[in-house]
Amino acid sequence: MTTKALVMVSSTIEAATGLALIIDPELVARILLGTDLLGGGIAVSRVAGAALLALGLACWPSMDDATAQTTRALFIYNFLAAIYLGYLRAGGDFVSYLLWPVCALHALLALLLARRAYAKFSAVRAARPR
Numbered sequence: 001m002t003t004k005a006l007v008m009v010s011s012t013i014e015a016a017t018g019l020a021l022i023i024d025p026e027l028v029a030r031i032l033l034g035t036d037l038l039g040g041g042i043a044v045s046r047v048a049g050a051a052l053l054a055l056g057l058a059c060w061p062s063m064d065d066a067t068a069q070t071t072r073a074l075f076i077y078n079f080l081a082a083i084y085l086g087y088l089r090a091g092g093d094f095v096s097y098l099l100w101p102v103c104a105l106h107a108l109l110a111l112l113l114a115r116r117a118y119a120k121f122s123a124v125r126a127a128r129p130r
Helices: 003-023 025-033 039-058 068-090 099-127
Strands: none
Touching (some): 003 025, 003 039, 025 039, 068 099
């Protein structure tokens, strides 16, 4: 899979999740975490949804390729999301059947993006005049 295709997949997933959080944060919380949201949680979830939608749209690759910045941003997001979702599930407080698969998806995307993010970052640094 090319870097551009991988960034497109990750961007699409994040934008779709963001849109779902904006539209119905309670449904997303029930499906992903197996819990309900209170008033403040709904508001914060919608703001987080707007941020995920913006991340997905901002990281969508151009006609040529994915930039070093977008690849790095999606790597960092997926890495941190995998760690946190794994922590939530391993801690036992959240028991949704989708939590492990979503954690694994973020971990896989982070793993696939890691090498590409490093390579792109290294290429950008090497091309800079000293």
